[in-house]
Amino acid sequence: MRIAVLEDDVHQRAQVVRALNQHLGLPEETITVVPFDKGESLRRALRLDTFDLLVLDWSVDDLDGIDLLRWLRDYQKDSTPVLMLSAHGAERHVAEALDLGADDYVVKPFRLVELCARVRRLLTRRHPATAAVGATRAVPTQERFGSWTFDRSLLSVTLAQAETPPVVLSDREFRMALALFRHIGKPVSRTYLLENASHRGEILSSRALDSHIYRLRTKLGLHPDNGVQLQTVYGQGYRLEWALPASEPGL
Template sequence: MKVLIVEDDAAIAANLYDYLESDGYDVDIASNGNTALRMALDEVWDAILLDLSLPGIDGLTLCRKLRTEAHRDTPVLMLTARDTLEDKLQGFTEGTDDYLVKPFSLKEVGARLSALVKRYRGQVATMELSFADLRLDLSTMTVQRAGRPVRLPPKCLHLLRVIMQAPNRVFSRSELEMEVWGEALPDSDTLRAHIYMLRKALSEPGKVDLIETVHGLGYRLSASDSHAT
């Protein structure tokens, strides 16, 4: 998962970066509001950790711009030393999804971040992921395409679960490798081989190839019939 840390305190930012990276997140840092807004709009993020007091654009203004001007619904976890009810209500009014007061536990940051992303991806209330005529039952980890059962090896199943959580989102090669293989990163051809096996297993005569190769960027789940191969 890709997480943007927006924090002007270098020590706090470094601690968050190290903790989240060790937990398998793809992390980047912005130390001021102007840079953060540009990064938030230029890339797709699974979540943003946002400090309230920032140089340039403050956290509340940044969050409001994301929601009302850019119409981005990226989950935002606000990090701040302000702990009054009024401060929290103002944060929620501007569009933050959760609020954590400094000093905080890194484990709590990780837990809240994971919960935010799961809710955003629709994994809390549902036990099924679906896209077009593709279904993945999360309780049994079984797959169907157009009603036909699809048998997948474990790594391909994990790979499918990751890309089905965010249809149309481009996942980079490194992100997919980290999600599926963790720190034990495979050699350069392993991901490509698993994508090939997944495509072959999901193929249906006359049906669109649901896995699109976005050259130079990665892969995504898409129902377009103009895929690059």
């Protein structure tokens, strides 16, 4: 999981990053929190990199978080969850952010424990299988994307219409494939895939990433006949897309 934090106050930024790193509490997930003090820097990063959630400060000197949110939703058509931080507590400000597409709104000063809980809720709402440790409800082990079912407990992937048994993957392959399906239709950066595929304390090489992608394409049958296609995005990474099965000759 990659989270971007836009906050121009150095002390508050450090507090937020530290709290998310230490107290987010998502099992089976490696959390990477990337701090930004400039809105333009984050906008450049969003054109190339992949994030699961954005924490945006409303008021930033060069590009406000609210303007970045507008750009993200209106021009990029990007649905990445956004939590807005703001000193503006008036109802009209909250309504403006939510109308522009913010998923949550936290008024400063805020409690770090509450912030982590709100971030956790947004992440688990998007990906239920990442539910936090200590949750009272059962944590699902499966995630479904169209006809594709990912089973975390078995490290297997099943295609409903295929007359073949589930494909069992290595832990690394499973996490990499899951990252592609979770962001289907969007480019997934090499950095994001490398972080998902690397074990703690280990750095996977770029060449090894390409080898794993090649094997996944073959193992899972990521081609139009199975309703998906995997493409290389030059200078960025890979994009998995829904695709119509190829027509038979003469049809």
